[in-house]
Amino acid sequence: MKIPYGKQKIEVEDIEKVVEVLKSDFLTQGPIVNRFEEAFAKEVGAKYAVSFCNATAALHTSFKILNRDLRKKVIVTPITFAASSNCVLYEGGNLEFVDIDPDSFNLDIQKIEELLIKFPDKYQGIIPVDFAGLPVGSEKLSGLAQKYGLWILEDACHAIGGGYYDSKHNFVSVGSCAYSDLTTFSFHPVKHIATGEGGMVTTNNSDIYRKLIKLRSHGMERDTSKLTEPSHGGWYHEMQELGFNYRMSDINAALGLSQLGRLTKNINSRILIAEKYRDFFDTVGVSTQKFDREKFKNAYHLFVIQTEKRKELYDFLREREIFSQVHYLPVYRHPYYRENGFADLNLSCAENYYRQALSLPMFHSMSSEELDFVLTALREFYLS
Ligand SMILES: *Cc1c(COP(=O)(O)O)cnc(C)c1O
Numbered sequence: 001m002k003i004p005y006g007k008q009k010i011e012v013e014d015i016e017k018v019v020e021v022l023k024s025d026f027l028t029q030g031p032i033v034n035r036f037e038e039a040f041a042k043e044v045g046a047k048y049a050v051s052f053c054n055a056t057a058a059l060h061t062s063f064k065i066l067n068r069d070l071r072k073k074v075i076v077t078p079i080t081f082a083a084s085s086n087c088v089l090y091e092g093g094n095l096e097f098v099d100i101d102p103d104s105f106n107l108d109i110q111k112i113e114e115l116l117i118k119f120p121d122k123y124q125g126i127i128p129v130d131f132a133g134l135p136v137g138s139e140k141l142s143g144l145a146q147k148y149g150l151w152i153l154e155d156a157c158h159a160i161g162g163g164y165y166d167s168k169h170n171f172v173s174v175g176s177c178a179y180s181d182l183t184t185f186s187f188h189p190v191k192h193i194a195t196g197e198g199g200m201v202t203t204n205n206s207d208i209y210r211k212l213i214k215l216r217s218h219g220m221e222r223d224t225s226k227l228t229e230p231s232h233g234g235w236y237h238e239m240q241e242l243g244f245n246y247r248m249s250d251i252n253a254a255l256g257l258s259q260l261g262r263l264t265k266n267i268n269s270r271i272l273i274a275e276k277y278r279d280f281f282d283t284v285g286v287s288t289q290k291f292d293r294e295k296f297k298n299a300y301h302l303f304v305i306q307t308e309k310r311k312e313l314y315d316f317l318r319e320r321e322i323f324s325q326v327h328y329l330p331v332y333r334h335p336y337y338r339e340n341g342f343a344d345l346n347l348s349c350a351e352n353y354y355r356q357a358l359s360l361p362m363f364h365s366m367s368s369e370e371l372d373f374v375l376t377a378l379r380e381f382y383l384s
Helices: 012-022 031-044 055-066 083-090 109-118 138-148 206-216 250-260 263-284 310-319 335-342 348-356 368-383
Strands: 048-052 073-076 094-097 123-127 151-155 163-165 171-173 182-186 199-203 303-306 357-360
Touching: 012 250, 031 048, 031 199, 031 250, 048 055, 048 206, 055 083, 055 123, 055 151, 055 182, 055 199, 055 206, 073 083, 083 094, 083 123, 109 123, 109 138, 123 138, 138 151, 199 206, 263 303, 263 368, 303 348, 310 357, 310 368, 348 357
Parallel strands: 073 094, 073 123, 123 151, 151 182
Antiparallel strands: 048 199, 163 171, 182 199, 303 357
16 A cells, blocks of 8 residues: 555546636636635635735735845744745745744744844835644734734635634634735645646735736736727737736636535544544644644644654655655755845754654545555654
8 A cells, every 4th residue: 555645536527627728618727716716715705815826926926916126034933844935035035034933833923023123124024924724823923913004914825714713712714815815826736726737816805806816917918998099990009017927727727616516524534534643642742733623724724743852753664665754954044045034044953853853644535545565664664
């Protein structure tokens, strides 16, 4: 039995929906893209959703829109996929890595506050990541952002379907943008729903929404009321900004729309798998991501443990064809970052986290046989 750390699940209904598009008039952006966006916005409780060819493009466009002053720094987390901070570098922006909280593995909000008190004018925004599926709790961040005039771009690529109760006991679903300006999602096959390649941005701000639409398609404007001169005729459109071709195709959107119908089911399967893992690791005294379980709903993109015997466990599992993974090397330790100003950075919690981190197999289609196979191997490793 070969068990990867993550994988997609494609059902017959998904295939049928994609085939319908292949037989239709639209292969690139068409009516299914709109339907996927509307369904997505409704699912997460945001006013607007704009699809992209992947989350990296979604992050890039989002930063381009939010950026106010390239000299001002953007606060990012070191424990994430590099795309979370690369989006700032694409535009020539400035980054500052802040250390993580050793319990939640999310950005340490206390440390952010200390920085803002010390240097109130140095920053323009924050890109928090809902690491492994655990919402960062953007209500607190939003308070700081308001006080210091910052924007929040929430990278929720791990956390679709997650949420938390805010101080008014309202459930804040990830992507609703109740406490962030923009939220981004990925539909890479290891994430909760798959489109092949794909991403999404949600927002409640109509100006930002219009900018997202324009920038994802070359910066072109077709709306006659927004042209800089009277229209020359039905064909006329203007390129008003340096945009991109970052559109999602109807083929991918059909897969996404079909998969979205199973999101809740997928998250529930992941939660059950996580409970089993957590029970086991509690009994052997191995620490896992800590959070208030009354308050937070973790969407479990990953199940991460902290173990001093990381390498031994990784190899032990691999011999049994169980493929665990490590998420992530602190971003600033990648050679590109080291060569571009971060050579001397050393954030102690991020370093400690990385040294002990291991992600166990976690995917919604994992069968009880597969889970038992992994748990049996873990028992063998820890208890014999
Ligand atoms: C997967 C992921 C991305 C990038 O997603 P793509 O769709 O592959 O571009 C960005 N940020 C985080 C945190 C991710 O996990």
